[in-house]
Amino acid sequence: MSVTNDALIQVKDLHKSFHDLEVLKGVSEEIHKGEVVSIIGPSGSGKSTFLRCLNLLETPDKGQVIFEGVDITDQSVDIDKHRQKMGMIFQHFNVFPHLTVLENITLAPTLELGQSKEEAQKNACELLAKVGLLDKKDEYPRKLSGGQKQRLAIVRALAMNPDVILMDEPTSALDPEMVKDVLEVIKELADQGMTIVIVTHEMAFAKQISDRVFFMDQGIIQEKGTPQEVFEHPQNPRTIDFLSKVL
Numbered sequence: 334m335s336v337t338n339d340a341l342i343q344v345k346d347l348h349k350s351f352h353d354l355e356v357l358k359g360v361s362e363e364i365h366k367g368e369v370v371s372i373i374g375p376s377g378s379g380k381s382t383f384l385r386c387l388n389l390l391e392t393p394d395k396g397q398v399i400f401e402g403v404d405i406t407d408q409s410v411d412i413d414k415h416r417q418k419m420g421m422i423f424q425h426f427n428v429f430p431h432l433t434v435l436e437n438i439t440l441a442p443t444l445e446l447g448q449s450k451e452e453a454q455k456n457a458c459e460l461l462a463k464v465g466l467l468d469k470k471d472e473y474p475r476k477l478s479g480g481q482k483q484r485l486a487i488v489r490a491l492a493m494n495p496d497v498i499l500m501d502e503p504t505s506a507l508d509p510e511m512v513k514d515v516l517e518v519i520k521e522l523a524d525q526g527m528t529i530v531i532v533t534h535e536m537a538f539a540k541q542i543s544d545r546v547f548f549m550d551q552g553i554i555q556e557k558g559t560p561q562e563v564f565e566h567p568q569n570p571r572t573i574d575f576l577s578k579v580l
Contacts, residue, residue: 339365339366340363340364340365340399341364341365341366341368341400341401341496341497341528342363342364342387342398342399342400342497342530343362343363343397343398343399344360344361344362344363344383344386344387344396344397344398344399345361345396345397345398345399346359346360346361346395346396346397347359347360347361347383347386347393347395347396347397347398348393348394348395348396349379349382349386349391349393349394350394355552356379356382356552357379357382357383357386357393357552357553358379358551358552358553359396359553360379360383360396360552360553360554361396362547362554362557364387364497364528364530365528366496366528367526367527367528368528368529368544368545369523369528369529369531369542369543369544369545370529370530370531370543370544370545370546370547371531371532371533371538371539371542371543371545371546371547371560372384372530372531372532372533372546372547372549373532373533373534373536373539373546373547373548373549373575374547374548374549374550374555374575375550375575378549378550378551378552379549379551379552379553380532380549381501381502381532383549384499384500384501384530384532385501386398387400387419387499387530388400388405388412388415388416388419388421388499389405389406389412389416390421392406393406400415400418400419401415401418401496403415417445417446417493417495418493418494418495418496418497419495419496419497419498419499420490420491420493420495420497420498420499421490421498421499421500421501422483422486422487422490422498422499422500422501422503423486423501423503424501424502424503424505424506425506426474426479426482426483426485426486426506427486428474428482428485428486428489429474430473430474430475431473432473432474433470433471433472433473434461434466434469434470434471434472434473434474434477434485435454435457435458435461435470435471437474437485437489438453438456438457438460438461438485438488438489438492439453439454439457439492441489441492441493442456442492442493445493446493446494453492456492457470457488457492458470460488460491460492461488463488463518463521464484464485464487464488464518465484465514466481466484466485466488469481478511479506479507479508479511480507480508480511480512480514480515483503483504483507483511483515484514484515484518486503487503487515487518487519487522491522496528497527497528497529497530498522498527498528498529498530499530499531500519500529500530500531500532500533501532502532502533502534503515503519503531503533504516504533504534504535505534512535516535516538519531519538519542520538520541520542523542529542534579536564536576536579536580539560540560540564541560543559543560544559545557545558545559545560546558546559546560546562546563546564548563548567548569548571548572548575550571550572550575551571555569555571555572556568556569556571556572564576564580
């Protein structure tokens, strides 16, 4: 693949094994600024491992991850500094139960970015208003529904002004009636030009918001293209088989 200068993330020959199981088998790819990339595929295909290698939550056994021109797999690099620019949304919310909604959001910007408490709170309230949670700012997470916790997790990531947000199946732990609100927040981010890489089982959503779709199976990207190409005119037999089961 030709290396272009606007690649926000470049992945080169990524390999990862857990014990004897090879999960990633030499993945090379680029993510561009402002792009929304959905990663689909069967369970165990390497989707989440690939995503978690992008900010080194999983350390690849071989290969490079180049983020904003810096090889973050290089041992000498301060990974925490670069992670500040990579928001991460997990399946299970990962919010701090002992902090209020507002404190959950302001903690990192005050500690990591040096924002004043007032500035961090102002930003947090603006973000909470956008996702319909401003009235919950003084509540503790235990009082929130799953969908509200996930919206809080997204706001917490946004408060750090990231250059990309990585999302690992952000709706799969939610009750069906809560999925829509979370997807709407993600769609709004996409519409505003946020770079998003999302592992998802929500095929209709992936089709709607993505610039590109990667279909992963057996540790490699078997097929990629626009949503129209991948969903409506898949070429790879594995893609065709997978989509016949989920669409």
